[in-house]
Amino acid sequence: MKKPGFDTKAVHGDVLKEDIHKAIRYPIYAGVAFHFESAEDIEDAFAFRKPAHAYSRVTNPTVEAFERKMNGLEDGRAAVATASGMAAISNVFFNLLKQGENIVSANSLFGNTYSFFKKTLKNFGIETRFVDIDDLDQVREAINGKTRALFLETISNPKMNVPDITKIVEIAREKREARDHGIAVIVDGTVTTPYLFKGKEFGVDLVIHSSTKLISGGATSIGGVIVDLGNCEWSGFPSLEDYKKLGELSFLARLRKEVYRDLGACMAPQIAFLQSLGLETLSLRVEKACKNTLELAGYLARHDKVIRVNYPGLPDSPFHALAKKQFNNRFGGVLTFELPDKQTSFTFLNHLKIIRRASNLGDNTTLIIHPASTLFQEYTMEEKENMDVSEGLIRLSVGIEDVEDLMEDIEQALHKI
Amino acid sequence: MRLTINGKEETVSDVVNISDLLKIRGIETPEMVSVELNSEILNRVDFETTQLKENDQIELLFFMGGGQTRG
Numbered sequence: 038m039k040k041p042g043f044d045t046k047a048v049h050g051d052v053l054k055e056d057i058h059k060a061i062r063y064p065i066y067a068g069v070a071f072h073f074e075s076a077e078d079i080e081d082a083f084a085f086r087k088p089a090h091a092y093s094r095v096t097n098p099t100v101e102a103f104e105r106k107m108n109g110l111e112d113g114r115a116a117v118a119t120a121s122g123m124a125a126i127s128n129v130f131f132n133l134l135k136q137g138e139n140i141v142s143a144n145s146l147f148g149n150t151y152s153f154f155k156k157t158l159k160n161f162g163i164e165t166r167f168v169d170i171d172d173l174d175q176v177r178e179a180i181n182g183k184t185r186a187l188f189l190e191t192i193s194n195p196k197m198n199v200p201d202i203t204k205i206v207e208i209a210r211e212k213r214e215a216r217d218h219g220i221a222v223i224v225d226g227t228v229t230t231p232y233l234f235k236g237k238e239f240g241v242d243l244v245i246h247s248s249t250k251l252i253s254g255g256a257t258s259i260g261g262v263i264v265d266l267g268n269c270e271w272s273g274f275p276s277l278e279d280y281k282k283l284g285e286l287s288f289l290a291r292l293r294k295e296v297y298r299d300l301g302a303c304m305a306p307q308i309a310f311l312q313s314l315g316l317e318t319l320s321l322r323v324e325k326a327c328k329n330t331l332e333l334a335g336y337l338a339r340h341d342k343v344i345r346v347n348y349p350g351l352p353d354s355p356f357h358a359l360a361k362k363q364f365n366n367r368f369g370g371v372l373t374f375e376l377p378d379k380q381t382s383f384t385f386l387n388h389l390k391i392i393r394r395a396s397n398l399g400d401n402t403t404l405i406i407h408p409a410s411t412l413f414q415e416y417t418m419e420e421k422e423n424m425d426v427s428e429g430l431i432r433l434s435v436g437i438e439d440v441e442d443l444m445e446d447i448e449q450a451l452h453k454i
Numbered sequence: 455m456r457l458t459i460n461g462k463e464e465t466v467s468d469v470v471n472i473s474d475l476l477k478i479r480g481i482e483t484p485e486m487v488s489v490e491l492n493s494e495i496l497n498r499v500d501f502e503t504t505q506l507k508e509n510d511q512i513e514l515l516f517f518m519g520g521g522q523t524r525g
Contacts, residue, residue, distance in 0.1 A: 054482075086460040088481070088516040115486060115517075282495045283488050283515070290488070290517045 043110065043232060047316045050106035054098075063102045065310045069093050085294065095298050099306035103313045107252075107262050110231040110316070111244060114267035115289050117297055118260065118309060122227060122247020123149055124302035125261030127157075129223060129243060132288065132296040133185055135276045136162035140186045141179045143170035143200065145193035145424050148412040150225070154188075167423075170200045173208065180212050180220065185274060187222050191229040192360070194398075195373045195408045195432050196425045197347035199356035202363060206240035219273035227251075228371055228398065232323050233364040242269040243288075250399025251323060251370075254315025255436075258308045265289055322401065322437055326370030329403075329443065330435040334372050336444055342451045344429065348372035370435045371398050373408075379428040381454045382407050386431070388450035391442055398434035403443055406432050458511045472501040475512070488515040 041049070056064055071090045073079040081087035090096050100118050108116035119125040130140065130153075142154055144167035154165035166179040170189050180187075187209050189200050202224065209220045221242040226234050230251050236244040246252060248260040271277055271287045280287035280294075297303070304312075327350075334348035349360035350368030360368050376382045386394055386405060395404045396411060406412065413426045421427070435443070456465050457475075469475050472491070476484045489496045490513035496504055506512075 081460060085515045085517060086513070088483070088487075284495060284497070286486070286488050286517060290515075293517050 044320055046109045047106065047319055050102060050313065051109045052102055052105070063099060063310075063313065065306050066093075066098045067306055093306065094301055094303045095293070097303075097306050097309070099313075100304050100309040103304070103309040103316075104262070106313055106316055107231075107246075107248075108264055111264045111266060112235070112237050113244075113264040114285070116262055116264045117289070117292055118248075118262050118304035118312075119297070120261065120302040120304055121259045122225075122245070122249055122261040123153065124300070125245045125247070125263045126150055126153060126225070128292060128297055128300060128302065129245060129263055130158060130163070130186070131300065132292045133221060133274060133276055134158075134163050138183045138185050138275070139164040139166055139181070140188055141166045141168055141176060141184055142188040143190065143193060144168060145170070145196040145198060146190060147194045147225070147227075148408075148416075151424075152415070170205070171198060173201075173204055176205065177208055177212075180208070182216055182218060184212070184220055185218075185276075187220060188225070189223075190225040190227070191234050191364070192349065192369050192371070194228065194371070195347075195412075195430060197349060197356075197371070197373055199349050199360045199363065201359055202236075202239045202241065210240070213273070217273060219269075219271065221269055221274075228369050229364055230319060230323060232320050233327075233367050233369065236264075237266040237268065239363070240268055241266055248312050248315075250397070251319060251326075252315055252399075253312050254318065255322060255401030256397050256399060257315060258311045260304050260308050260312050263292070323367070323370065325437040326399075326435050327367040329437065329440045330370045330372055330433075331368060332440045333433070333435060333443060333447070337372070337374050337447070340451060342376070342454060344375040344377065346372060346374045371432065372435070373430055373432045375427060376429045376431060376454065379407070379410065382429055382431055384454050385450050388453040389446055390449070391438065391446040392433075398432075400434065401436045401438075403436040403438060404434045408432050455506065455508055457506065458509070460512070460514055469506060471506060472496060472504045475506065476501070476514075479514075481514075483516075486517060488517070489513070490515070 082089045082091045104116040104118050142165050168175045168179045192199055206222050209222045213220050223243045224236055224241045226244045227247040227250050244264045246262045248262050270285050277287040277291055280291045283290045331350045334346050334351050337343045338346040349356040392403045392405050396406055397404055409426050409428050413421050492511050
């Protein structure tokens with residue numbers, strides 16, 4: 038029998054054990070603790086010699102069912118579900134880096150990820166070297182003997198640039214071989230999901246998702262996922278030294294046994310239930326959102342009140358050919374566009390009737406935000422300029438409504454400026 | 455054949471290699487088990503070909519939660 042397709046895996050998952058009552062939908066195991074037949078059994082579980090759930094902060098059957106579903110869709114080694122996308126990011130970097138080491142990261146990033154690198158990690162003695170990820174020489178030059186990770190988003194937020202992931206992976210491999218130390222390629226795939234981007238096929242080592250967005254079923258709940266894609270043997274990472282003898286499982290072993298357990302930012306079983314349900318309709322929603330976004334991008338690009346539209350789906354985007362190849366001939370559900378200035382942008386936003394003003398993306402509802410005054414409010418003008426966050430920039434996360442209604446709403450609001 | 459598995463002496467039959475051992479113990483996620491044979495960690499690709507012998511000491515470590523009850 039051939040391997041099941043994406044949607045079959047998204048619906049059926051890879052459940053280890055059928056529910057005791059044979060419930061079709063895997064139930065919510067809402068409890069905290071699990072009984073053991075003997076003191077020896079619980080000792081073995083704590084020593085990881087027995088595969089059993091002991092305490093829901095570390096593992097839980099409902100969360101595990103979601104993790105196995107996600108891992109199946111990524112075709113990875115294993116997945117770990119977290120309380121949020123930011124929890125996934127913080128778990129990964131606390132697991133992989135030691136004081137004195139560094140990360141080379143794309144400079145165009147989700148604002149909170151940028152803050153985590155620039156402020157939080159810096160206080161732990163971990164440096165982040167921000168680069169223009171499209172400038173491969175700059176990427177190469179930023180890497181030194183202390184670099185342990187190359188980090189990027191599949192489609193940068195809010196620039197909407199598309200990095201050439203094959204080339205980034207090649208650079209990491211060259212450097213890994215030349216210097217004989219570990220550098221992992223870590224990709225935030227939130228806006229593409231495994232439906233559009235298969236990190237494993239591109240040689241990516243870890244993929245991170247804010248499952249809050251598309252995966253949750255359209256912003257139903259906060260969650261995150263880390264997937265070890267099985268492309269890295271995890272040698273040459275000093276932070277994993279104590280787990281070295283476990284070889285290819287050393288990243289996951291330290292994560293589960295120490296960092297994830299100790300940080301405590303686990304996914305709750307109720308959330309895992311919602312997110313598993315969300316995965317079942319992922320491809321249907323992503324298809325519709327991509328189709329709507331492509332239509333809206335074309336309409337906005339032709340509009341005389343709009344200065345510029347950033348969307349890799351537009352044929353004249355410098356990233357069009359690359360995105361087409363990398364993302365399965367689709368271009369995602371987020372676009373950004375520019376109006377002349379902040380006041381014009383605010384007037385436009387305030388006149389929208391269907392599109393909602395909100396700080397999120399990947400919802401079934403179309404959402405809009407002015408990044409400079411919200412997500413990037415805390416940064417200096419210079420930092421905003423470096424990230425191409427101008428005062429007239431607007432981010433639109435397109436939902437699954439009827440595109441004609443969205444277009445009409447935008448048209449009437451543009452008339453007001 | 456007598457083996458020591460996770461510190462406990464056990465007698466097993468119909469077991470030739472590591473993969474057989476994981477199978478008879480009902481381990482449903484062999485890809486997530488780390489196997490130590492006589493203090494040496496085994497590569498996953500060698501599970502099929504690593505022959506077991508009398509009095510071998512085996513440590514099985516699981517990192518991805520539960521799901522099994524017979525391990």
